[in-house]
Amino acid sequence: CNIFPFTTPYLVAPFLETIMLDYSASTTINASPETIWQILTDAPHYTDWEPTVIRIEGTIAPGEKIKVFSKLSPDRAFPVTVSEFVPGQKMVWSSGMPLGLFKGVRTFTLTPQNGAVHVKIREVFSGILLPLIGRTIPDMTEPFQQFVQGLKQHAEAQEQQ
Known part of the structure; x- marks a missing residue:
């Protein structure tokens, strides 16, 4: 029996929201x-320009599940779901464990800017198991720079052309 039934959501939830890698x-x-969108959604040709990807299995489309194989962890696949897909603007790949124990969310945004396009890639890892799982996540700073370049x-x- 929980003597203080209302303390858990108020004490734990804000704490969990602060546990993240970004x-x-x-x-x-x-x-x-x-042009940029076509490249971002062309799974078979990621290796033409993305130096850390070994391959991507599946179709990059709304609601689809894909597997990303990376040189950063060549012995494992990273299964993700294309959870948001706004052509030419935004795409989100999500993965994780049940109950939000661990979650990874990668967001690609395209913003038109003076005849060019500002492109941002962001990945946020969160969840109560992040302190354990986070130790196995490589530093993504350099790979993300390589990705955008x-x-x-x-x-x-x-x-x-």
Whole structure:
């Protein structure tokens, strides 16, 4: 029997919201949102421009489940669901454990800006198991920089063809 039935949500919930890892990178790309979107959703060709991806299995489309294989952890697949999909604007890949014990949310945003597009990738890991699981997550700072630079070079080259 819980003597203080109302203390748990008020004490634990705010604490859980502060347990997170947050990585991001952004760049401005001189290409159309359509060109960038086509590249971001073309799973078989990620290896043409994204240096940390070994392969992506599945179709990058609304509600689809895909598996990402990365050089950062080559022995395992990262299953994600395309949980949000607004063509030319925003895409979200989500993964995690039941009950929010651990969650990873990767967001891609495209914002038109003076004839170019500002692209941002952000991943937030959260959940009560993050202190344990977080030790196995590599620092994503450099890989995210490589991601946006590879995307920029590939999109701008395609735009000039």
